[in-house]
Amino acid sequence: MIAVVVMGIIMAVGAPKLSAIRDQAAVRSATQQVGAYVATARAAAIRRGMRANFQARGDTMWIEIQQPGAPEVIAPRIPLRETFNVTMTSPTGTDSIVFDARGFAVNLAGTQKFRVTRASASDSTCVTRLGMVSPKCEL
16 A cells, blocks of 8 residues: 555656656657758758748648649648647747748748747747758747
8 A cells, every 4th residue: 555655656746747748849849840841841942943932820831832823732731739739839920931942031031930839848940031940049
């Protein structure tokens, strides 16, 4: 009986730490996915020699190529809330990044910031006008 009580106490002390670790891991994974999609959009623009869009609407992101006619989706939509149980916001208010054939972000006035949060865990990704993606930017 004493062993069961001791195990219960240990679990009660350790459960909040495990929850925080799980939140941090989900936020880190989602932030890496955002950075990877932005880098993929830039690379696609350079490789195809035409504009590519990183699109983020709410908590869903995808990549489109601006070709004659209708845009072509080249990376599937990822619903971050359903996949990682996180929310993504942009403090700057811009929800898309347009890369030209040289890989420059043509629709940004400054650095684009994306913040990913879950419970108390938070992380960020920044994209400069030159197309550089950097994690953990100052918000």
